[in-house]
Amino acid sequence: MTPLDPVERHLFLEGIFMRYGYDFRQYAEASLDRRLASLLAQNNMTSLVELLKHVLESTDAFREILPSLTINTTEFFRDPTFFRALRETVFPILKTYPRIVVWAAGCSTGEEVLSLTIALKEENLLNRATIHATDINPRVLKKAKEGIYDISLISSFNKNYVSAGGVNSPSEYYTAEYGLARFNPKLLENIVFSEHNLVTDAPFIEAHLILCRNVLIYFNRELQERAFNLFARSLVFRGFLGIGSKESIRFSNSSGLFDTVDLNQNIYSLKAQPIINKSTLSTRKYT
Ligand SMILES: C[S@@+](CC[C@H](N)C(=O)[O-])C[C@H]1O[C@@H](n2cnc3c(N)ncnc32)[C@H](O)[C@@H]1O
Secondary structure (H helix, E strand, C coil), X not given: CCCCCHHHHHHHHXXXXXXXXXXXXXXXHHHHXXXXXXXXXXXXXXXXXXXXXXXXXXXXXXXXXXXXXXXXXXXXXXXXXXXXXXXXXXXXXXXXXXXXXXXXXXXXXCHHHHHHHHHHHHXXXXXXXXXXXXXXXXXXXHHHHHCEEEHHHHHHHHHHHHHCCCCXXXXXXXXXXXXXXXXXXXXXXXEEEEECCCCCCCCCCCEEEEEECCCHHHECHHHHHHHXXXXXXHEEEEEEEXXXXXXXXXXXXXXXXXXXXXXXXXXXXECCCCCCCHHHHCCCCCC
């Protein structure tokens, strides 16, 4: 890959932020550069200034490139052992609450939150749960709300469901028709989908469980700290946080806010009396 011109890169990210309010300026550089280079190739362009001009001219053009900047890869019961650990370690505690609030941050097209909903249902927790599923990208949220997926995803759904500790027949949860799998709409009833940006937005709930998996890997260290502080401020005391298998809180400044519940599965709980650094939560202003 030809290295990107750092000045053009800077102008591109500043321009997107100024015009559209999406702040990618502190995303991890190496992976963002790969995505920018592939966007240039797709658009037959060689310069980020040219691409910036194109997306500044039309909101539709920006909406076209947004998914490439955010990476929406996901899967049903992704890392099935994580869901098994939730069932074994976290759900028994959640059962002691009369109502539970869950936040799935960076939910992409909904496979993860639907998997969580199925697991909650099988543990008789769904009827007392409100689940907030959020993402920066409105297009994936629209897809997630439908609960309809290509039938080709079902073989991995079936396989992962069993590995994740599912107790029923996986086909109970969807009907297959015309090459699509339509998930039971009742599974979506307790889910509130909304846009939320982990880089610029404030806490909006008090949750008993937050999942934010495979999102923080795209952030640099400073943004990760902001996200951990945001989660600490969005959890009830002793509330749980689950992050992705390639992500870590251990070496971050925020590690003191959380106790480890399951190191292998990256599940943590908020300490009873954390001292939260509120300054990392202030929204960065354009200067
Ligand atoms: C790789 S997907 C992970 C989906 C799911 N959590 C999983 O583990 O399968 C990352 C998601 O994070 C979202 N995302 C990226 N930056 C974000 C931000 N600043 N705020 C909220 N969501 C963001 C992307 O739009 C994308 O849907």
